[in-house]
Amino acid sequence: MESTGRISVIFKRELGGYFATPIASVFLVIFLMLAGAFTFYLGNFFTRDQADLLPFFTFHPWLYLVLIPALAMRLWAEERRGGTIELLFTLPVTLWEAVVGKFLAAWCFTGIALALTFPMWLTVNVLGEPDNGVILAGYLGSFLMAGGFMAIGSCVSAFTKNQVIAFVISVGVGLGFVLSGFPLVLDFFSGWAPHFFLELVSSFSFLTHFQDVSRGVVDLRDLVYFVSLIGFWLFATSLILEWKKAE
Amino acid sequence: MSAMVDIRQLRKVFGRIVAVEDVSLTVERGEVLGFLGPNGAGKSTTMKMITGFLTPTKGTVRVNGFDVQEQSIAAKKSLGYLPEGAPAYGDMTPMSFLVFVGKLRGLRGADLQQRLSETIRKVNLEGVMHQSIDTLSKGFKRRVGLAQAILHDPPVLILDEPTDGLDPNQKHEVRELIKAMAREKAIILSTHILEEVHAVCTRAMIIAKGRVITDGTPAELEARSPWHNAVILRVRSTHPGDVRAILLDVPGVRKAQVIEEGEAEHVYRVVPEEGRQILGAVSQCVHRHNWDVVELFVSRGQLDEVFRSLTMPAQALT
Numbered sequence: 099m100e101s102t103g104r105i106s107v108i109f110k111r112e113l114g115g116y117f118a119t120p121i122a123s124v125f126l127v128i129f130l131m132l133a134g135a136f137t138f139y140l141g142n143f144f145t146r147d148q149a150d151l152l153p154f155f156t157f158h159p160w161l162y163l164v165l166i167p168a169l170a171m172r173l174w175a176e177e178r179r180g181g182t183i184e185l186l187f188t189l190p191v192t193l194w195e196a197v198v199g200k201f202l203a204a205w206c207f208t209g210i211a212l213a214l215t216f217p218m219w220l221t222v223n224v225l226g227e228p229d230n231g232v233i234l235a236g237y238l239g240s241f242l243m244a245g246g247f248m249a250i251g252s253c254v255s256a257f258t259k260n261q262v263i264a265f266v267i268s269v270g271v272g273l274g275f276v277l278s279g280f281p282l283v284l285d286f287f288s289g290w291a292p293h294f295f296l297e298l299v300s301s302f303s304f305l306t307h308f309q310d311v312s313r314g315v316v317d318l319r320d321l322v323y324f325v326s327l328i329g330f331w332l333f334a335t336s337l338i339l340e341w342k343k344a345e
Numbered sequence: 346m347s348a349m350v351d352i353r354q355l356r357k358v359f360g361r362i363v364a365v366e367d368v369s370l371t372v373e374r375g376e377v378l379g380f381l382g383p384n385g386a387g388k389s390t391t392m393k394m395i396t397g398f399l400t401p402t403k404g405t406v407r408v409n410g411f412d413v414q415e416q417s418i419a420a421k422k423s424l425g426y427l428p429e430g431a432p433a434y435g436d437m438t439p440m441s442f443l444v445f446v447g448k449l450r451g452l453r454g455a456d457l458q459q460r461l462s463e464t465i466r467k468v469n470l471e472g473v474m475h476q477s478i479d480t481l482s483k484g485f486k487r488r489v490g491l492a493q494a495i496l497h498d499p500p501v502l503i504l505d506e507p508t509d510g511l512d513p514n515q516k517h518e519v520r521e522l523i524k525a526m527a528r529e530k531a532i533i534l535s536t537h538i539l540e541e542v543h544a545v546c547t548r549a550m551i552i553a554k555g556r557v558i559t560d561g562t563p564a565e566l567e568a569r570s571p572w573h574n575a576v577i578l579r580v581r582s583t584h585p586g587d588v589r590a591i592l593l594d595v596p597g598v599r600k601a602q603v604i605e606e607g608e609a610e611h612v613y614r615v616v617p618e619e620g621r622q623i624l625g626a627v628s629q630c631v632h633r634h635n636w637d638v639v640e641l642f643v644s645r646g647q648l649d650e651v652f653r654s655l656t657m658p659a660q661a662l663t
Contacts, residue, residue: 181432
């Protein structure tokens, strides 16, 4: 059987797993409630009097920062704790197929959550005449950013059996990526690190890349940034799994 | 034809701890090899290297002719593995779990259906196929684990403590299942239940501190007992004479011990000199002295005696 076939078998099992447990309903309800609350109360959706979804997308990095590690923490920590990792890796699948299959399922699940915010899009279209291209770009950027958070979470989850530790560390690393263009992170390096390094760190910021895309500027560099970020963290996931499998 | 499982000079080191040291063995079709050993002896680690889950520090493993490290997918297709504790995805039902495993193993459509129904019948899972695995009893969980291991009818089976934690009836069932499959497969199982070796294994290996200490048929292992062919004699304690001294004078007897001293009865163990049979001589002696004998039999030697003498050599047997 081809590699993609095996990835799809793992993908379906994993995605089915979300819906077989209360994880799916709890996550979807909380995600949609928070997304709505942030948009209307903190984002002043109505009083801005503009037909766009900017107040909606602005809060996505913060929403993902907390909610995606909660999904990702179980990816590998649970396999390891339950011993099923041994079962999975003695079936005829490669490490990479398992890592990709599980990641895609989790990412797809966040995609479903994001798609369920469509009433927002309906609302702005009823109330005014927004630029739907910009909104589409916003959704694309948000989805890619969710993938970035998820890939980080996958890697951290591969480190430990303990889901709480996986969650806390994922939030920490995620925060670093969100804020890497801000003084909070940059001050840590300025003073001793060379200038190009500061530039490099600030170019890793989720916020800067996401804000560009969500304003409708779909720059290839932003897409490449998120895709390669995901690729890097998944590669790291497979290395860590190979290294720490036995524990 | 080459052996189904061929292990050469396997070694595994975790940090500073040597878990497995220089293990070499082959298993042919039709053999059931039992790994015996105390906890932490390296049985599971060896099995994890055979199945390709762990990478050996040194040495090679070939399964069905495929190198487990170099041709891992082909090797994994040839084997079924029941990991220790029979892990499974608890939120799935046995049905969806077995379909998942079957699909990853490349089974599809009618082929998959046919293998599923055959496997489910073999391990008696019919009643619980649509209940989540988390809600199943230990015995059923173990059967689900066995089912996923034999689903694709592999030529090689690796079973890590297949009967651990089961009740006597369930143990019996699992052993019968293993025996029924033994003829056309090469099977390696680990256990610390010694009776299991008699029940299912054609060959047994004692492993301690990562090394193979002995390898042979269960009968050969028993022959290594310090009390192999000893005669056990249970006599009513109405004889004031020194039974032990009299037994020691019987020709061919090396040692006579009192192993039980009760109010009513005494039990003696009469150990022969190497390679001698003494049952005839002892029973003649019994007749001559007219002892009131309750029990008289030859002990083949218990596996647990062999096990203890080999794995804990520092402690003298009593």
